[in-house]
Amino acid sequence: MITPDEAQARILALGVPVAVETVPLLEATARWAAHDVTARRTQPARDLSAMDGYAIRYGDLPGPWRVVGESAAGMPFGGHVGTGEAARIFTGAAVPDGADTIIIQEEVAREVDALTLTGEGPPHQGAHIRRAGSDFASDNRLVTVGDHLNPARLALAAMGGHGHLDVHRRLRVAILSTGDELVLPGADTGNDRLPNSNAPMLAAMLGPLPVELVDLGIVPDDRAALATAFARAHDCDILVTSGGASVGDHDLVRPVLIDLGASLDFWKVAMRPGKPLMAGTLGTTIVLGLPGNPVSAFVTATLFLLPLVRHLSGARDPLPRRIPASCNAPLPAVGPRTDFVRARWVGSALAPLPSTDSGVLSSLAQADALIVRPAGSEATPTGQPVEAILLG
Structure with missing residues (x-):
């Protein structure tokens, strides 16, 4: 038997990340970056106000001022703020030329265009201004190859000027359950049958990942039936079997795979639960044989199946943290x-x-x-x- 760490390494060595495609930003959700993403613009592109208030010259404190214009987000003031002048400004708006400080609206009083200080005023020159490039500058690297494209990274890429991203294509993952005792969830079990709990569990575990699931259903403990089912997974990246991977008389997954020309790397791991774990390849498809017991299937899927999917999807750090x-x-x-x-x-x-x-x-x-x-x-x-x- 090999250790879990060795099993993880050998499973990941069975394949390399799949082909790259360019997709709209919204379709890149939960994938992994196939290339570095660099900024196409500077953020902020110019100095912006961080507060609602008035743009002034710091040297004009403590006022008074004459209001000469207004700057709103997307609609900047086109004039110049001179000595003794102020421009009404809103959060996210461009700081007008000539101004160097924002005084917040709670600390002033305005009568028509006359503005007077009523509070302590800004603490320093440049107060309440988000400087151009304070988030990132053009050509800065925003996302590194192998990074998971979580919501924050997608937002960063969008802010950096990207509408499409390079990612690895979705994997095709086939799930096959074996066992004469299994019936579909919700079906009558009588005294001798069991609901197939592993298939919906594995599908749920794979759900957040960039995969297309192929349900091969429940296959009885029969060589011909298993061979037929395995053939249906010929165009899949991963074939996951549940049950039948041990060495009992009714555990037929391994011998049928060998008959079909599969190359099996190992079939036992020194772990508990989950000892009867099998890994190998059938043509270009990676085969992962999980135990039939539900907890064992869950643990081995957590340790081996999910990391394999992340690895083939381009993740830099595919193993569970x-x-x-x-x-x-x-x-x-x-x-x-x-x-x-x-x-x-x-x-x-x-x-x-x-x-x-x-x-x-x-x-x-x-x-x-x-x-x-x-x-x-x-x-x-x-x-x-x-x-x-x-x-x-």
Whole structure:
């Protein structure tokens, strides 16, 4: 068996980021930048007012002034502010020529065009002015290749003058569930069947990512049926199977893939839950075989499937981020496999959830994080620092 870290590295090595396309800004949401994005303009393009008030010359304090014009956002005052003069100005409006300071409207009184100081006035020359280029200048790099195009970065690219961005195309990801015991969610299960919970769970996990899902449905434990289903994924970037990847008599995913000419890299990982994990390629499609138990499928999807999708989509840092945390309960020693312990936040500490069974979905639904317990870790007391992967 290989370690989870080695499994992650070997899975990411199975493929490279997919082709680049140029899309409108709104279609780039939640993708990763395929190239650096540089500013095509300076922001602000000129000095702007940060407050509603009056543009004046600082040397004219304490006034009075004569109001000679008005500057609004998008409609600047075209004149010049001279000695003893002021221009009415609004937030976001261009500072008129000649003015060097903004006095806020709450500190003055106006009678027709006569303006007098009633408060303390601006604290210094240049007060309440956003200087040209204070956000960024033309040709500054705004987004770096591999950055996630979150809402803030999309807004920054738009402000920088971009209406389109270069991103990696959407991936085609096929999901296939195996098992004679599975039925569609909502169907009658009788005493011997189970609802297929993994497929909707995996689809929901992939939902925020730039993928096109291909549902291959539920396939029985039958070689011919599996071969037919695998053939339907020939044009997909990733084929994800759930169940059937172990070594039992009814676990047929691996032998059928081998019969079809797949190249399998590994099929066991030293982790708990999630030991029966398989990875390889079938033609140009990367195959990831997840365990059938729901919690194991969730944990392995978190650690391996989602990073693979991010990697192929051009992410610079595709692996889940680990954060330091404290644990509000003692933790037992760990055996030869890395433990990923379901936990939830209680105040500022993580509380391990009681069930470690890989089939118990109720504890997974309560979990906010996975505590990472490396193989061979000693028992730790309450309050001991731990590493955790945040969920959701």
